[in-house]
């Protein structure tokens with residue numbers, strides 16, 4: 001896929017040169033899909049913004065039909081269209097705003113996707129599902145071979161067992177022992193082969209299943225981690241975890257055990273019916289008249305039962321994920337508010353609903369299993385009755401009747417097995433569709449776009465120019481409107497403002513977690529959309545308000561900052577921790593740097609966490625530093641240690657700091673005050689404070705007042 005993109009880009013540049021546009025940059029990939037292929041379309045905008053091209057692969061002329069479909073939407077009127085054997089390139093004038101155009105493409109994309117989903121026929125999904133088995137084809141072919149052997153043995157057993165019974169009943173006394181012994185020895189050999197073939201089948205199927213699941217999980221995890229941050233704002237973590245664990249397992253099971261069981265059931269049912277006809281055509285005709293209507297009823301009943309069972313499962317997932325999982329993982333908050341009983345009560349309400357559904361399911365299940373068991377027994381009894389009559393008229397032997405009964409039994413089991421194959425297949429298709437959606441999703445901006453700029457040197461000059469931005473999930477609430485701010489290389493810029501004015505959002509934009517809706521965020525004069533995102537992030541260090549430490553050792557957490565953690569020496573980790581004032585407290589733990597922290601390990605205090613995070617940033621040695629000062633008050637000693645560590649960290653770097661402490665604000669080279677979606681004031685601390693009517697002055701006065709209030713309350 002990546003190769004295709006590169007080829008497409010080269011081709012585009014060539015065509016662009018023909019129309020005298022030499023400088024263009026990659027913008028966004030749009031993933032428009034048609035029903036036969038999932039190939040990216042690429043939009044490129046030339047630097048001066050005067051034109052835009054859309055490159056799309058040609059599939060049996062479909063590109064042109066898509067083009068006309070987009071044209072009829074009134075969105076695109078290409079000035080020129082070139083058609084190549086593989087691609088179509090359309091040149092547009094961007095007289096309309098290119099963002100508007102991008103939006104339109106996006107809308108078209110979702111429309112195409114929706115219509116595609118509604119048109120999707122299961123056979124396509126089945127094909128896609130089966131494609132997963134391709135790398136395991138040899139193992140699976142061998143497994144199917146063993147399946148045929150095992151099933152042939154199983155299905156021949158009733159016939160030979162019937163022969164044994166007939167031998168017991170009809171052999172003359174002089175041959176009795178030898179005939180019986182040789183028949184039994186032969187049958188034992190056959191059964192041994194069947195057992196071995198069955199064991200080999202199960203082993204091969206399970207290994208193939210695990211390989212498929214392994215590959216699926218790997219691809220899915222990689223696809224999830226490549227998504228843009230906005231995607232995670234819209235998608236619940238529990239849902240993604242479910243796809244990684246449950247859905248992948250369902251697909252693996254559907255393709256191996258289920259497929260094998262389904263094939264076996266089908267083969268055994270067919271062979272069983274054939275053998276029943278062979279052993280006694282008249283008795284078989286009788287059974288075949290009685291069984292189908294009962295089987296139909298059982299299928300209808302079974303579907304109804306499954307739909308109730310699905311509702312129960314959905315309700316259970318909702319109660320577990322939304323209620324239990326969230327509350328358990330945030331037990332400290334629940335405890336702090338004393339909400340344990342309320343939570344139990346709310347959970348019980350959900351569980352009560354599940355219980356009601358489960359009660360219905362139990363009644364239906366009881367009916368279903370009672371009726372199917374009863375009909376099975378009645379069928380067997382009628383076969384015995386009819387068979388007894390046939391035996392009485394000497395049209396059948398006792399051995400034949402026994403074989404027939406065994407075949408009837410096997411056919412019953414196989415039909416039941418096949419109906420569960422169908423339901424597991426449907427489940428697998430559902431899970432598969434959810435997985436493809438995620439695996440095929442192209443992130444809005446790539447993680448490591450190799451063609452973009454990677455400047456040799458970085459000075460660290462930062463600039464926000466006329467930035468407008470709203471979060472993708474809240475497009476109607478703008479965070480910035482025409483915000484501009486410059487941070488000269490090597491200086492410290494403190495950003496202040498009331499809560500919710502977008503201070504942390506500045507950090508997110510600089511890290512390119514989101515792209516601005518309009519305007520430019522630049523580093524050393526380069527629009528960060530032109531910079532390689534990996535390269536950019538490798539030069540930026542962050543210490544957030546509440547740093548996250550992973551569930552691993554302190555040493556591993558510090559090394560996480562380095563581009564290649566495996567290359568980090570323990571001496572480097574010690575040095576970073578020492579500078580960050582973290583070394584002493586780490587050494588006090590019995591396991592020192594090997595102490596496991598995070599949810600499953602030792603819980604660190606806020607100040608300790610901050611110092612480990614500072615050590616992590618120090619090890620990265622970034623040119624640009626984005627700091628979000630902790631709002632929560634640290635004790636005096638911790639505050640001093642963190643402050644000292646921060647000062648050492650900031651030395652010689654460009655720093656954008658979201659400041660809450662007066663000392664930080666005073667020592668910054670400049671202070672920017674955010675309000676009303678933009679920077680309202682900017683200047684040195686002294687200059688801003690001198691303005692009586694200024695926002696900064698008011699903010700400081702308010703803060704001083706709040707602090708005095710707090711002190712007063714403390715000493716009362």
Ligand SMILES: Nc1ncnc2c1ncn2[C@@H]1O[C@H](COP(=O)(O)OP(=O)(O)OP(=O)(O)O)[C@@H](O)[C@H]1O
Pocket residue numbers: 233471472473474479497498499500501502503504505506
């Ligand atoms: N991922 C997100 N999706 C949608 N809205 C968000 C997201 N993150 C933040 N917001 C909203 O954006 C606004 C600005 O948030 P931001 O965290 O940047 O403010 P802040 O000035 O840093 O606040 P504080 O000082 O309280 O940390 C808030 O209204 C917040 O609710």
